[in-house]
Amino acid sequence: MATLFTLNLVTPRAVASLPDSTKGSPIKVPYLNQPWKRILSPLESRRMQVRAAPDRLSEKVEQSIKEAQEACSDDPASGECVAAWDEVEELSAAASHARDRLKDNDPLENYCQDNPETDECKTYDN
Amino acid sequence: MAVCSAYTTQSLNSTCSISTPAKTHLGFHQKQVVFYRRSSKRGGSGSGSGSSSGPCVITCSAGDSQTVVIGLAADSGCGKSTFMRRLTSVFGGAAEPPKGGNPDSNTLISDMTTVICLDDYHSLDRTGRKEKGVTALDPRANDFDLMYEQVKAIKSGVAVDKPIYNHVTGLLDPPELIKPPKILVIEGLHPMFDERVRDLLDFSIYLDISNEVKFAWKIQRDMAERGHSLESIKASIEARKPDFDAYIDPQKKYADAVIEVLPTELIPDDNEGKVLRVRLIMKEGVKHFSPVYLFDEGSTISWIPCGRKLTCSYPGIKFHYGPDTYFGNEVSILEMDGQFDRLDELIYVESHLSNISTKFYGEVTQQMLKHADFPGSNNGTGLFQTIVGLKIRDLYEQITSSKTAAPLEATKA
Numbered sequence: 001m002a003t004l005f006t007l008n009l010v011t012p013r014a015v016a017s018l019p020d021s022t023k024g025s026p027i028k029v030p031y032l033n034q035p036w037k038r039i040l041s042p043l044e045s046r047r048m049q050v051r052a053a054p055d056r057l058s059e060k061v062e063q064s065i066k067e068a069q070e071a072c073s074d075d076p077a078s079g080e081c082v083a084a085w086d087e088v089e090e091l092s093a094a095a096s097h098a099r100d101r102l103k104d105n106d107p108l109e110n111y112c113q114d115n116p117e118t119d120e121c122k123t124y125d126n
Numbered sequence: 127m128a129v130c131s132a133y134t135t136q137s138l139n140s141t142c143s144i145s146t147p148a149k150t151h152l153g154f155h156q157k158q159v160v161f162y163r164r165s166s167k168r169g170g171s172g173s174g175s176g177s178s179s180g181p182c183v184i185t186c187s188a189g190d191s192q193t194v195v196i197g198l199a200a201d202s203g204c205g206k207s208t209f210m211r212r213l214t215s216v217f218g219g220a221a222e223p224p225k226g227g228n229p230d231s232n233t234l235i236s237d238m239t240t241v242i243c244l245d246d247y248h249s250l251d252r253t254g255r256k257e258k259g260v261t262a263l264d265p266r267a268n269d270f271d272l273m274y275e276q277v278k279a280i281k282s283g284v285a286v287d288k289p290i291y292n293h294v295t296g297l298l299d300p301p302e303l304i305k306p307p308k309i310l311v312i313e314g315l316h317p318m319f320d321e322r323v324r325d326l327l328d329f330s331i332y333l334d335i336s337n338e339v340k341f342a343w344k345i346q347r348d349m350a351e352r353g354h355s356l357e358s359i360k361a362s363i364e365a366r367k368p369d370f371d372a373y374i375d376p377q378k379k380y381a382d383a384v385i386e387v388l389p390t391e392l393i394p395d396d397n398e399g400k401v402l403r404v405r406l407i408m409k410e411g412v413k414h415f416s417p418v419y420l421f422d423e424g425s426t427i428s429w430i431p432c433g434r435k436l437t438c439s440y441p442g443i444k445f446h447y448g449p450d451t452y453f454g455n456e457v458s459i460l461e462m463d464g465q466f467d468r469l470d471e472l473i474y475v476e477s478h479l480s481n482i483s484t485k486f487y488g489e490v491t492q493q494m495l496k497h498a499d500f501p502g503s504n505n506g507t508g509l510f511q512t513i514v515g516l517k518i519r520d521l522y523e524q525i526t527s528s529k530t531a532a533p534l535e536a537t538k539a
Contacts, residue, residue: 057294062353072361079259085365086261087252087296092354092362093202094293096347100207113496 057095064088192529193281194522195310195326197317199377200333201340201370206313208500209333209511213311214239216493216515227302230292240307244314245291247273252296263315263369270320277326280306309522318377329415329521331514332381336388337363342399379453382412383517385510392441392463401441403463404506406513410449410456414524417458418481418513420447424458429478436474439467443475462506469495475509482513483520490516 068084075081112121200206214221214236221234221241232243248255248262249269260267276286287301318324318332335343341363348354378384383406390401408417420427426448432438443464450459460479466472469491476482476490484490493512494503502508 058352061351065353065358068361068365069358072365076365080256082261082365082369083256083259085362086263086369087256088358089202089362089366090252090262090293090296092344092348092351095351097207097293099350 057091057098061088061091061095064091192526193283193306193308193310194328194525195277195281195312196518197323197327197330198311198313198333199315199317199331199374199381200313201315201335201366201374206333208502209331209514210234210241210311210313211500212493212497212508212511213515213518214241215496216512216519217309224302228290228292228299230294230299231290231302232293233288233290233302233304235307238307239309239311240304241311241313242288242304243291244268244273244312244316245293246289248291248298251291251298261366261369263366263373265316265319265373268316270316270323274320274322274326276304277310277312277323280304280310281326308526309518315374316377318380319373324380328525329383329412329518330381332378332384334375334378334384334386336386338389338397339387339399339402379455382409382415383407383514384452385507385514387507390441390463392444401463401465402502402505402507403461404510405459405461406506406510407450407452408458408460409452410458414521414528415517416481418460418479418517419458420445420460420479423480424449431471431475431478436471438464438471441465443471445475460510462509464505466504466509472509479513483516 064084064087068081068088071078071084072081108120112118115121116123198206198209200209210221214234217236217238219236219238221236221239223229223231224233224235232246234241245262247269248267250258250260250267255262255267258266262268272289276288279286283306285303285305288304289301290299291297292299312323312327317327318330324330341360344359344363345356348359386405386407388403388405389399390396390403392403393401406418408415410417417423420429427446429445429447430442431445432442441464443462443466445463446459446461448459450457452459466475472494473488473491476484476488479490482490490509490512493515494508497503497508500508502511
């Protein structure tokens with residue numbers, strides 16, 4: 001979430017600088033100033049999306065732990081301290097669910113669990 | 127409200143074509159009372175009130191007013207999602223988030239069941255709670271009026287627009303439509319906190335995890351996360367404890383079934399938390415629910431299945447069954463301490479349990495094997511969760527058959 005905010009702040013500045021630099025030449029170089037906007041290949045974009053969710057959450061968890069420790073250093077019994085640790089708990093749970101969701105994404109395994117007798121799924125042990 | 131009887135709906139399936147589309151296409155309950163004559167010489171139509179006497183009038187109300195509502199309470203990180211997956215698997219099919227909706231939705235939908243996470247009824251989002259210094263466990267952070275209204279609506283067959291609490295962003299997202307399912311499961315921290323919601327539940331379960339086990343489970347869950355350390359996990363549990371003890375724990379006295387997870391007694395001074403002692407506390411006298419028992423209902427039995435017929439590895443398995451009182455209620459407690467190492471241990475145990483509501487011999491074992499990768503599949507947590515799932519299926523079938531068998535009384539009333 002923090003990274004998204006910085007992106008939004010940078011974009012207007014980059015756009016504003018473009019017309020100045022390209023006064024004479026109408027050559028459009030949209031992705032030079034904004035490299036994050038480059039078109040990702042489908043495989044790459046999917047991989048990045050898959051990595052992004054738990055990564056983002058992991059960063060949030062880390063950040064929330066630091067905040068909770070700060071909040072509790074003043075007064076361990078205060079509402080802020082308790083609420084901060086509750087947030088840590090919530091984010092940890094969300095991160096663990098995201099990790100679990102990543103694990104069950106193999107379509108063949110899922111299919112074979114329900115249909116072990118099909119040709120693709122038969123196992124020959126002896 | 128007119129209730130459709132089983133024989134009439136089934137015999138009307140070919141003729142009563144108006145009612146079903148009304149429910150699915152329009153998404154809300156239309157209390158149409160359609161009169162049909164069996165002789166089919168005259169078509170029947172139009173809304174009417176009440177029922178007329180006479181042998182050939184069939185009243186059919188659109189919409190399924192037979193939603194069975196189950197409540198599941200537990201602290202976060204305590205196995206609710208595992209339980210949900212086992213429960214939906216007992217009914218068949220996999221539960222998935224609603225297709226085409228918010229990807230961060232907490233709702234799970236399968237053919238028979240819809241699982242609603244009660245976090246969606248938070249009245250304060252993460253920033254709001256931080257400002258007020260309130261945890262999610264605190265009733266002040268939850269909108270119980272909305273919870274009651276919507277659960278009541280779904281129970282009576284009306285679709286609702288339920289808010290979504292996004293766990294990733296911590297914000298309340300725009301609502302999603304929930305259509306009344308056959309079985310509605312509400313899982314979360316406070317399903318039995320509000321008295322009105324409690325009265326709507328047909329069956330309620332509480333997962334009671336002891337502090338040592340909770341600590342061990344949370345360590346397992348969180349140690350893979352950067353930033354977490356033993357101290358931070360401990361601090362998090364300690365900080366939430368006062369609110370948990372004040373608001374969540376008292377719900378266990380209202381539950382029809384409590385699954386209590388404790389450290390094992392078989393290994394002295396065990397602090398790894400791998401082997402567990404699990405107790406299934408079943409309230410007596412609950413409608414449509416007959417407790418599971420060992421050998422003889424109502425007597426006290428201690429049973430070690432390992433011996434001549436069955437060889438178990440260390441530390442073995444120990445069962446206990448007996449009547450007791452729990453917060454002033456009469457209960458039966460079935461307890462298992464130890465772990466299953468092999469399939470035949472599981473099937474041996476299953477063959478000696480009674481009243482487990484299986485449809486065929488070995489169903490519990492089959493369900494446990496199907497989800498052998500779920501946590502708790504080799505100990506009492508998985509076993510009792512599966513058994514409770516089968517009891518809920520039995521409860522559902524009893525409720526639907528009794529509701530369909532008594533339409534005349536309802537219409538006359």
